[in-house]
Amino acid sequence: MGSLTVLLQLTLLVSFAILIFQANGQGLKVGFYPYKWPNLEPVIKDVIYKVISEDRTLAPPLQRMHFHDCFIRGCEGSFLLESPTKQAEKDAFPNLTLRGFQILDKVKLAVEKACSGDVSSADIMGPFWEVETGRKDGKVSILNEALTGLIPPSANISTLKKGFADRGLNMKDLVVLSGSHTIGISHCSSFSNRLYNFTGKNDADPTLDSEYAAKLKQKCKPGDQNSIVEMDPGSFKTFDVSYFTLVAKRRGLFESDAALLNDGETKAYLKFQALNKGPTFFKDFGESMVKMGRIGVITGEGGEIRKVCTKVN
Ligand code: HEM
Incomplete structure (x- = not known):
């Protein structure tokens, strides 16, 4: 299902x-x-x-x-x-x-x-x-x-906003498209710095909920690069707003997810999605995805129709 x-x-x-x-x-x-x-x-x-x-x-x-x-x-x-x-x-x-x-x-x-x-x-x-x-x-x-x-998963809010703004995307696009992390998986290597030695003192990222950090540590032992975890535990196959609810509870997997709480505008939009439980999420996501799909497109002579996706003709 x-x-x-x-x-x-x-x-x-x-x-x-x-x-x-x-x-x-x-x-x-x-x-x-x-x-x-x-x-x-x-x-x-x-x-x-x-x-x-x-x-x-x-x-x-x-x-x-x-x-x-x-x-x-x-x-x-x-x-x-x-x-x-x-x-x-x-x-x-x-x-x-x-x-x-x-x-x-x-x-x-x-x-x-x-x-x-x-x-x-x-x-x-x-x-x-x-x-x-x-x-x-x-x-x-x-x-x-x-x-x-x-943009790396360790990005802070200014890097995220700049990365999106440079491509014509705004803070709403940033938050709603990050909502894509409601599905899929991540390798431990993408976030394990948050679990071990975050500031060089064998510590975890203090912005990460400690119960969630403990669960992640069971799946990702120190140095484990290859194991995978569900990004939205319990609902990682369902495209829904649970990502926003989790991030609001400090259970976002990446620093880039957590960082959305560090700016008034992104935090307000995130909480709106979390509390509103979804009626505008699909519409907003669709709009932002279409907007992202317009970045730097080639429609004229500068491009080609590749015969094989991995090689230029
Ligand atoms: C905002 C900045 C973003 C950062 C820093 C970021 C970073 C990441 C990282 C590190 C992973 C896990 C990779 C792995 O270890 O396997 C991941 C997975 C994923 N990301 Fe993002 N991401 C961002 C935005 C987005 C956007 C805009 C989308 C789509 C619109 C997206 C869709 C996904 C999906 C669907 C997965 C799961 C992939 C899978 O199951 O194989 N991400 N992202």
């Missing part, structure tokens, strides 16, 4: 977004392909439903991929490119924990079969929220840009 719930909820969210964004001035459009390729959306959805019903943990990584793609060089699929010398975005430390590439391979294969040469890799990343399509694929992918440009 879990991941299918996620899918249904994301589908709902797209419907909201379709109502809100009919088209925009960048050449991205809702319904860019359907006129020529009416079967495209069902083809993509079929593949994704099939993959996710076989492995229900694979819904969240698509959202994370879209975020990592859009924040570096814009939403143009550059994080998918592979480099023989391991110098592409994909090889940068924050991208090493991305997973679910096999879904995109399967989608690309099906899309090429259905509408050969016409649909970019940047566009196939998420039909459930990515209702505006028409992006071209970029041709450049640089490890160092991802290393320095992706």
Whole structure:
């Protein structure tokens, strides 16, 4: 039930977004392909439903991929490119924990079969929220840009706000998109500094709820890089507002989650989502996801439609 719930909820969210964004001035459009390729959306959805019903943990990584793609060089699929010398975005430390590439391979294969040469890799990343399509694929992918440009989980509130503002996103986008951490998993390595030796005195992060810290310590022993935990314990397969409730109780997993309480505006919006228990979350999330999906898109000559997502043509 879990991941299918996620899918249904994301589908709902797209419907909201379709109502809100009919088209925009960048050449991205809702319904860019359907006129020529009416079967495209069902083809993509079929593949994704099939993959996710076989492995229900694979819904969240698509959202994370879209975020990592859009924040570096814009939403143009550059994080998918592979480099023989391991110098592409994909090889940068924050991208090493991305997973679910096999879904995109399967989608690309099906899309090429259905509408050969016409649909970019940047566009196939998420039909459930990515209702505006028409992006071209970029041709450049640089490890160092991802290393320095992706926001680390240790980020404080000023780094978070600046990182989002630099890409045209505001504090509401920051909080609501962080709500994506209501689903999915994290490796211990992404937050274990908060459990052990936070300030060099064998201490835990004092802003982390101590009961939650004790539970995390049972799962992540000192030095453990590889074990994984649910980011939203008990509800990590359900796309809901429990992330906001947890962060408000000082149970956000990353410093970047906890940091949302350190600014009047972000804290107020977070508490609004937590207390209101959701009526605006899907709509707000859909709007912010569409906004994020417009960052640095290429719609003209500067891009291409890759034949294979991992290589420039
Ligand atoms: C605000 C700054 C953000 C930071 C610092 C951050 C950081 C992280 C980290 C460290 C992980 C765990 C990686 C691992 O150890 O496996 C993670 C997971 C995840 N993030 Fe974020 N994230 C941020 C924003 C976002 C946004 C904007 C989205 C999507 C809109 C997103 C979606 C996800 C998802 C779905 C997962 C779970 C992935 C999985 O299950 O494999 N994150 N994030």
